[in-house]
Amino acid sequence: MPPKAAKGEYIETDTGNKISRRSQIHGTQHIMLGGKSIIMADAVVRGDLFRSQSSSSSQQSSDPNAKPAQQNTIAISIGRYSFISRSAILRPPSRLSRGVHSYTTLHIGHHVFVGERSVVEAAKVEDYVTIGKDAVIGNMVILKERCQVLDGAVVPQGMVVPSHCVVGGQPARILGDVSIAYGVDGLEGGLSRERYRSIR
16 A cells, blocks of 8 residues: 655645645634635634624614625635734734624735734735734734834734834834835735745
């Protein structure tokens, strides 16, 4: 009997996402991956934290033909060519209302890089954003396109970081601008594709 082929470290989905077998993906039915994204070993993705249909039923129409609100079932949405590094943690943002946490969707765009051991609890991370290692992106933060979060930065709850800005510090503040060419397909976009190709 021939020996069994060794399993690779990564599982590849139908849309080309590569997910480490050593990552911790919770609530897969509530996670949407856009394609060709990478989730590395020991990363934690908390799709189990989501707003259930029952918690939003009081806000729904009484029309029996009304369709259920599908957006309430997605906890984390990740775009194409995004890279979630080792030991990073992604969890959806939440609001505390009458003693109950209500979760909303964490939207991560295309060509986003999340560094090692970073924690992301943002409302939205737009396209071509780079988050350094050991950074903390607080609850309900919005990172606009092509901004850069430096290593070890702590972006406080609710902060909106404008496009093309560099932020750093604890708490984070705007330190300057990134190059206007940062994040275009020939530069950072190309780097995202190279990272994807390098993962076996």
